[in-house]
Amino acid sequence: MSTTPELGAAAPRSRAELQDLLRATTGPIRLVGGGSRQHRLPDPADALRVRLDGLASLDRLDGPDQTCSVDCGLPRSELDAALAPLGLELPCPGQGTLGGLFAADPIGAATSDGPSPRTLLLGAEAVLADGTPFRSGARVVKSVAGFDVHKLVVGSVGRLFVVTRLHLRLKPRPRAEQWFENGGLALSEALALVQRLRQLATGVLALQLERDSDGRCSVRGRIGGRAAFVRELVRAQGLAASACTWRDQAITGPHDEVLAMQVLPSQLPALLAAVPATPTLLWHGGNRCELVLAGSNHSDAVLAVLPSLSLGARIVGGPPERRGRSTPADAATTRLTRDLASTLDPNGRFV
Amino acid sequence: MLRDLAMATIESQLVGALGAARVLTSADALLAWECDGFTVHRSRPRAVVLPESTAEVRAVVRLLADAGVPFVPRGAGTCLSGGPTAGPDAVVIDLARMRTVLHVSTEDLYAVVQPGVVNLDLTHAVHRHGLHYAPDPSSQSVCTIGGNLAENSGGPHCFKYGMTVDHVLGALVVLPDGELLRLGGPAGPRGPGELDLLGVFCGSEGTFGIATEITVRLCRDQDGVRTLLGSFASMPAACRTVSDIVAAGLVPAALEILDQATIRAVEASVYRAGYPEDAAAVLLVELDGPHDVLAEEAAEVRSFFARHGALRVEEATDPAERKRLWKGRKGAFGAMGRLNTDLYVLDGVVPRTRLEEALAGIAAIGSKHGVVMTNVFHAGDGNLHPNISYDGRDAQQTARTIAAGHEILQLCVDLGGSISGEHGIGTEKLDHVRMMYDEDDLAVMQRVRTAFNKRGLCNPGKVLPSRGACAEVAKWPQMVARVLDPEPRR
Numbered sequence: 001m002s003t004t005p006e007l008g009a010a011a012p013r014s015r016a017e018l019q020d021l022l023r024a025t026t027g028p029i030r031l032v033g034g035g036s037r038q039h040r041l042p043d044p045a046d047a048l049r050v051r052l053d054g055l056a057s058l059d060r061l062d063g064p065d066q067t068c069s070v071d072c073g074l075p076r077s078e079l080d081a082a083l084a085p086l087g088l089e090l091p092c093p094g095q096g097t098l099g100g101l102f103a104a105d106p107i108g109a110a111t112s113d114g115p116s117p118r119t120l121l122l123g124a125e126a127v128l129a130d131g132t133p134f135r136s137g138a139r140v141v142k143s144v145a146g147f148d149v150h151k152l153v154v155g156s157v158g159r160l161f162v163v164t165r166l167h168l169r170l171k172p173r174p175r176a177e178q179w180f181e182n183g184g185l186a187l188s189e190a191l192a193l194v195q196r197l198r199q200l201a202t203g204v205l206a207l208q209l210e211r212d213s214d215g216r217c218s219v220r221g222r223i224g225g226r227a228a229f230v231r232e233l234v235r236a237q238g239l240a241a242s243a244c245t246w247r248d249q250a251i252t253g254p255h256d257e258v259l260a261m262q263v264l265p266s267q268l269p270a271l272l273a274a275v276p277a278t279p280t281l282l283w284h285g286g287n288r289c290e291l292v293l294a295g296s297n298h299s300d301a302v303l304a305v306l307p308s309l310s311l312g313a314r315i316v317g318g319p320p321e322r323r324g325r326s327t328p329a330d331a332a333t334t335r336l337t338r339d340l341a342s343t344l345d346p347n348g349r350f351v
Numbered sequence: 352m353l354r355d356l357a358m359a360t361i362e363s364q365l366v367g368a369l370g371a372a373r374v375l376t377s378a379d380a381l382l383a384w385e386c387d388g389f390t391v392h393r394s395r396p397r398a399v400v401l402p403e404s405t406a407e408v409r410a411v412v413r414l415l416a417d418a419g420v421p422f423v424p425r426g427a428g429t430c431l432s433g434g435p436t437a438g439p440d441a442v443v444i445d446l447a448r449m450r451t452v453l454h455v456s457t458e459d460l461y462a463v464v465q466p467g468v469v470n471l472d473l474t475h476a477v478h479r480h481g482l483h484y485a486p487d488p489s490s491q492s493v494c495t496i497g498g499n500l501a502e503n504s505g506g507p508h509c510f511k512y513g514m515t516v517d518h519v520l521g522a523l524v525v526l527p528d529g530e531l532l533r534l535g536g537p538a539g540p541r542g543p544g545e546l547d548l549l550g551v552f553c554g555s556e557g558t559f560g561i562a563t564e565i566t567v568r569l570c571r572d573q574d575g576v577r578t579l580l581g582s583f584a585s586m587p588a589a590c591r592t593v594s595d596i597v598a599a600g601l602v603p604a605a606l607e608i609l610d611q612a613t614i615r616a617v618e619a620s621v622y623r624a625g626y627p628e629d630a631a632a633v634l635l636v637e638l639d640g641p642h643d644v645l646a647e648e649a650a651e652v653r654s655f656f657a658r659h660g661a662l663r664v665e666e667a668t669d670p671a672e673r674k675r676l677w678k679g680r681k682g683a684f685g686a687m688g689r690l691n692t693d694l695y696v697l698d699g700v701v702p703r704t705r706l707e708e709a710l711a712g713i714a715a716i717g718s719k720h721g722v723v724m725t726n727v728f729h730a731g732d733g734n735l736h737p738n739i740s741y742d743g744r745d746a747q748q749t750a751r752t753i754a755a756g757h758e759i760l761q762l763c764v765d766l767g768g769s770i771s772g773e774h775g776i777g778t779e780k781l782d783h784v785r786m787m788y789d790e791d792d793l794a795v796m797q798r799v800r801t802a803f804n805k806r807g808l809c810n811p812g813k814v815l816p817s818r819g820a821c822a823e824v825a826k827w828p829q830m831v832a833r834v835l836d837p838e839p840r841r
Contacts, residue, residue: 065702134795143769147796151550172600201571260543287538314544332532339802
């Protein structure tokens with residue numbers, strides 16, 4: 001096992017090394033994939049950073065079956081490179097290591113009916129905080145055998161257990177595709193375009209609405225299918241063909257705070273009307289949204305007003321001590337989340 | 352005696368909560384709840400209650416939890432693995448009367464329904480808006496959305512559209528202690544920073560709680576549908592056609608295969624669809640999408656049919672023809688009722704690329720045990736449904752049926768697959784779970800179940816084998832013993 005003492009980090013290179021590490025240590029642990037999302041998590045203080053990017057094999061790629069098994073530390077870009085010659089893709093947005101992407105699930109789906117990490121994860125191999133290995137799910141595209149414990153990794157940001165291997169569903173790449181961006185729109189125009197595209201039965205593979213601090217909006221996305229169909233859809237919907245301009249995260253300044261939430265496009269006008277000043281907003285087609293606010297006063301004001309709109313949010317960007325603050329959660333959800341954490345990680349080692 | 356007195360008190364309290372007409376306790380009345388579609392396992396519950404609202408479900412659950420009485424939620428009882436079959440001490444909470452579509456949003460494409468809403472009724476309710484609910488189990492005209500959620504049901508069209516978990520956005524759940532839990536909502540199943548509780552709840556077979564309101568995604572109807580039926584002289588030819596269609600990047604809405612025995616059963620039944628009885632297999636391919644695209648895709652499918660020597664190809668050109676082509680597939684399980692008094696519908700999954708191997712193995716297992724076997728399956732997903740027709744009154748036939756079933760599931764696992772693609776574990780596969788999972792895996796699943804269902808009162812004895820059975824690892828005789836003595840004396 002390699003270690004980097006100056007960072008207080010350990011970097012196991014196999015599941016066995018990871019198990020040994022977990023058994024040999026007792027203190028708090030922060031799991032780190034490639035590290036690209038650490039700035040969006042609460043400060044781990046003096047926890048031992050365990051880097052998982054040493055577990056980086058593409059264990060199995062079954063093109064005809066459209067499934068694969070990957071180690072948690074494999075960069076998504078490497079999987080994409082392996083899939084491209086086979087005409088396949090992992091059809092959800094997001095970068096970084098695959099373990100990190102699935103554990104954080106920062107974006108969800110790219111459209112309201114599109115695949116997301118939770119729907120693409122078929123099964124997993126994992127390790128509990130005490131070093132005990134376990135499996136859940138399967139490698140095939142359908143399985144309802146046993147409880148889907150692996151689903152709990154999605155959004156857990158490494159709080160429950162370490163997923164060391166993921167079994168993933170893949171999809172064929174469309175025969176033709178076109179990215180588009182329609183910019184300079186008023187919010188009402190942008191929402192009308194979004195709603196029109198959401199009502200289509202097929203063809204929209206990614207959708208995003210971004211509103212800048214001047215209140216102007218862009219709608220961008222990806223159309224896929226047969227070449228003639230793609231051309232016609234672009235024409236019929238008045239889409240402006242472009243290179244890919246998709247953003248995984250909202251652009252932020254040094255003093256900004258970022259609130260993440262789930263919100264329907266029909267709820268966006270009420271949300272923006274209730275927010276002080278003019279925030280930058282990035283809404284993804286699966287209804288995940290990031291609101292960029294100028295400092296803690298604005299964030300706190302928004303967190304206070306959201307329950308009246310039946311919305312919830314969490315601070316994911318800003319000073320470390322502010323990250324993780326959120327609107328009040330349902331009491332049963334809080335209790336259940338706590339109970340799951342305490343049963344799977346009884347000593348609360350994963351922070 | 353004391354136990355009977357306690358139960359009488361509880362029944363009286365249940366009557367107080369729901370009224371006498373919605374609390375059933377007589378032996379005759381309980382007969383309809385003694386099994387689900389897995390008729391091998393029968394057990395009459397202590398009582399059945401029929402709540403009509405979340406508040407009533409909650410009241411019943413609290414009452415039973417306080418008294419330490421186990422309870423079992425149930426939809427239409429179409430499950431095929433014994434999931435909603437209750438033990439003799441348990442009370443069934445039947446949700447069939449909670450059948451209201453509470454809200455439909457055509458703008459945001461979702462509906463909120465009570466759990467007893469029948470799957471197909473939801474599609475009928477939104478049809479006029481050009482919408483439908485995509486998961487379509489074969490029992491969709493009877494099965495309920497609540498049951499679908501509990502089992503994470505699939506169906507022919509889940510190859511393209513996904514399983515129930517992919518279409519459920521939220522749920523209001525009465526936990527086994529009576530607490531109310533709200534999971535997800537119209538905007539999505541999981542908020543930022545939250546665990547995917549809805550993901551693990553879906554498919555938990557009614558052991559984690561009772562969903563009393565369910566928010567589901569609605570899909571926009573496609574412009575058009577093309578349904579093609581190819582008949583083949585051999586099963587491998589049909590399977591290879593499926594492989595080629597998928598390898599070409601086509602994503603049909605459905606890819607279904609019926610073997611010759613199934614075709615003949617269908618053609619001899621009221622579900623007769625005009626399938627060629629001399630074919631070794633028929634492959635039903637359904638394409639949906641924009642009209643122009645459909646024409647190109649149908650031509651491609653026809654070329655794959657030709658490449659693999661299809662004996663005959665039919666294409667539905669109107670809704671009546673489409674209905675006819677589907678009639679045999681949808682009615683296949685019913686048609687098999689002609690073959691014997693009982694039908695054991697198996698459910699296993701293999702990688703799609705190993706279908707041929709799996710089917711050859713299944714045939715060999717059938718021969719070995721001398722059972723009458725038919726196959727109808729979701730070829731696109733590698734989800735097999737070998738069916739064994741037998742006489743359940745004959746203990747030897749039953750035992751051979753179960754033995755063959757056990758070996759088929761082991762074959763699926765050996766080929767890299769799963770013991771269940773859509774029917775669940777229930778009681779049927781308690782003895783098969785260890786084919787896929789070891790003790791560490793099961794212990795983690797048990798911990799998760801305990802977090803939801805602390806006292807184990809909600810649908811006990813399902814999904815996970817008891818520790819007491821550990822010594823008999825993967826031994827089918829346990830199952831046979833349970834069949835021959837379904838309610839062992841305690």
